[in-house]
Structures are given as structure tokens and as C-alpha cells.
Amino acid sequence: MFYYISGTLAHLTPTTAVVDAGGVGYKMTISQNTFESLPRSTDGAPVKAKLYTYLSVREDGIELYGFAGEAELSSFKMLLGVSGVGPKAAISILSLLTPEKFALAVCTDDKKTISKASGIGPKTAARIILELQDKLLKETPPDKAEQSISVAITTKGTSTGKLSEAQDALMVLGYSRSEAMTALGGVDISGMEVEDIIRTALKKLMK
Numbered sequence: 419m420f421y422y423i424s425g426t427l428a429h430l431t432p433t434t435a436v437v438d439a440g441g442v443g444y445k446m447t448i449s450q451n452t453f454e455s456l457p458r459s460t461d462g463a464p465v466k467a468k469l470y471t472y473l474s475v476r477e478d479g480i481e482l483y484g485f486a487g488e489a490e491l492s493s494f495k496m497l498l499g500v501s502g503v504g505p506k507a508a509i510s511i512l513s514l515l516t517p518e519k520f521a522l523a524v525c526t527d528d529k530k531t532i533s534k535a536s537g538i539g540p541k542t543a544a545r546i547i548l549e550l551q552d553k554l555l556k557e558t559p560p561d562k563a564e565q566s567i568s569v570a571i572t573t574k575g576t577s578t579g580k581l582s583e584a585q586d587a588l589m590v591l592g593y594s595r596s597e598a599m600t601a602l603g604g605v606d607i608s609g610m611e612v613e614d615i616i617r618t619a620l621k622k623l624m625k
Contacts, residue, residue, distance in 0.1 A: 420444075420471040423484070427467040430456060435484055437467055446471065446484030447505075450513035455486040474505050481505065489517040500549045502542060511535040511546075521554050523547075526603030527622070555600065580607055584615040593623060 423446075425439030432453045436443045446469055448456075457465045469484030470491045483505060485491040490512055497508035511520060514535040523531045524547050532543035581602055588598035601619040610618070 419473045420482070422468055422470045424468040425466070426464045427456065435467065435469060437469060437484075444482060446482045447509060448484050449490065449509050451516055452484065452486040452490065483509065487517075493517040493520055496550055496553070497546065500546050502545065507535075507537055507542070510537050524550050524554050525600060527551070527600075528603075555596070580610070580612050580615060583612045584619060587612075587616050588619060588623070597623060
């Protein structure tokens with residue numbers, strides 16, 4: 419019904435934004451990330467805001483959701499497509515993670531990070547990854563995905579040498595670079611030998 423709403427930011431809290439557009443105040447539920455990205459008035463003067471919207475129509479009511487960018491709106495819609503995930507759960511995840519970090523967590527099988535969101539348990543996090551991983555991997559440009567996954571791997575305090583060896587071995591076995599990096603991205607290799615890393619990654623790849 420609404421693609422975006424642009425106007426004066428009349429009211430703002432960490433969970434709600436009201437935009438006055440043409441004399442009508444549109445109340446929208448927002449994520450923490452959208453809240454932090456919205457402009458603030460330094461001198462009390464009115465500030466302009468533009469929020470991309472999603473209108474949720476349910477048996478228990480109608481609610482308008484607002485997002486600072488189209489990427490967050492897209493992530494929200496993806497989450498709503500996962501069985502058992504409603505608007506509140508989706509907003510909870512996007513309050514914890516930016517769209518980029520959410521995509522990275524899904525692509526690297528990082529259930530622990532997703533389940534840190536309020537109201538999201540390990541089973542729901544696993545279901546989100548199961549239903550969205552292939553979709554996100556296809557939509558993310560290969561070079562960007564590989565760069566992001568590499569960063570995620572190295573920030574876990576793992577050994578780059580072991581990961582490189584394991585990745586090369588998986589590619590020799592016929593897997594693509596992206597497949598190898600995705601499989602390795604969800605593995606905590608602390609204290610593991612290269613052979614064990616390869617076996618763990620292969621188990622994931624053959625599921």
C-alpha cells in the first residue's frame with residue numbers, strides 16, 4: 419500500500435517513529451538499527467525523514483513497519499517468509515543485526531549470533547538459516563560474499579594457515595571457492611587439525 423513515507427519526524431523512540439506527511443501522522447514500528455540511523459535535531463528545528471514501509475495485516479490488527487533503507491526492508495520480508503517467524507521476531511533480529519551482518523550470519527551458518535536476538539531460540543535460528551541460506555548466497559555477489567566470509571572467519575581468532583589448507587583441499591575435491599568458504603565459515607577450528615577441519619566441512623557440504 420505504501421512504498422515509503424517521507425515527511426517531518428514528529429516523534430521518535432527506540433521502537434517507534436511518527437512521520438508527519440501532509441498533516442497525517444504515520445506511526446511506524448522500527449528496529450534499533452533504523453532508530454540509530456534516523457536524523458536528530460540539534461537546535462529543536464523540525465527534521466525530515468524517509469522510511470520504507472511494510473504494512474502488516476493480521477487477525478489481531480494492522481501495523482505499519484518503517485525502515486531506514488531498502489536493504490533492511492528486504493531482509494524483513496525475507497524473514498517473514500520463514501515458517502514461524504512473524505514481524506516482531508523479524509524486527510528483533512534486525513534490531514540486533516544490520517542487513518549485511520544478518521546475511522553474513524545466515525551464509526556462515528552462525529546460529530549463535532542470530533539466536534542472540536530477543537525471542538529467537540536456537541531452533542528458530544537454525545530454521546532461518548535452513549530456509550534463507552541458499553537464497554542469500556545466490557543474491558550476494560561472489561566477491562562480496564567471499565570477502566565477508568573471510569572476515570568472519572579471521573575474526574574468530576582462527577589460524578589462517580589451517581583455513582587456507584582446508585579450503586585448498588576442498589577445492590581439489592571439486593567444490594567451488596564459495597562452497598568451501600561457506601562450509602568453513604561455520605566451523606570453530608580452535609585446537610583442530612587440518613584433517614579434522616576438512617572432515618567437518620565435508621559433513622556440512624554433503625548434507
